[in-house]
Amino acid sequence: MEAQTIYLNKKAPSKAANITGWVITVLCVLFLLVDAIMKVIKNIYSMEGSVKLGWPAEQVQGIGIVLLIATILYAIPRTAVLGAILISAYLGGAVAIMSRINEPYYFPVVFGILVWVSLFLRIPALRALFPIQNSQS
Template identity: 35%
Template structure:
């Protein structure tokens, strides 16, 4: 398999848009993971409302998973692995919202929106991923 260099096959603006999009996702997910590490009442109430109970241990575990997967996404050599793991994590969040009949566009599909930003940002900034998943004109 041929590896494409950073300068090949993508415009500089596209790479910057990808970096900005990925940066926003990373910032959001790091904050999301961090607030789960602290037993804030709003987080435990939300977990309880979703049917997972108000377990501080579960909440901290999910926060740690979020942070680890996000760090993997943020590091270029492991970014695809991080994106795959975050996609699975977000799929679980979507399933949880479907189960409790959350509002569709604001809550249930939020994981889909975030997943599209994860993969869109990565696709724009990673020429190897663009080669693996090309869009035809």
């Protein structure tokens, strides 16, 4: 019963939070789409970068397709949480690859945080699951 009450909390986000969430979402989607499409069409720069990171060239297109599907799911409001989970898994792989070759991995970590912050700002149920209390209450 308790899980149902979390999802029944329909208090809409403020207009500023909603707009900020959508702006972050659009920026994330645009970046992810460019990355995914470059991998799918086997862009020379994307291929060189992926091979430099240790990926076999024949796997780069498949990785791009997975990222494209996750990004499309993230862009659709009804499936945004599933898309964010898949993007988080993708970015976790990026962190692992960057760690393995001793490169800084801040970008995928920050990008993953932005993906979830955008949903947190837009979706009341996420705010109910992860309440952030104002200390002045």
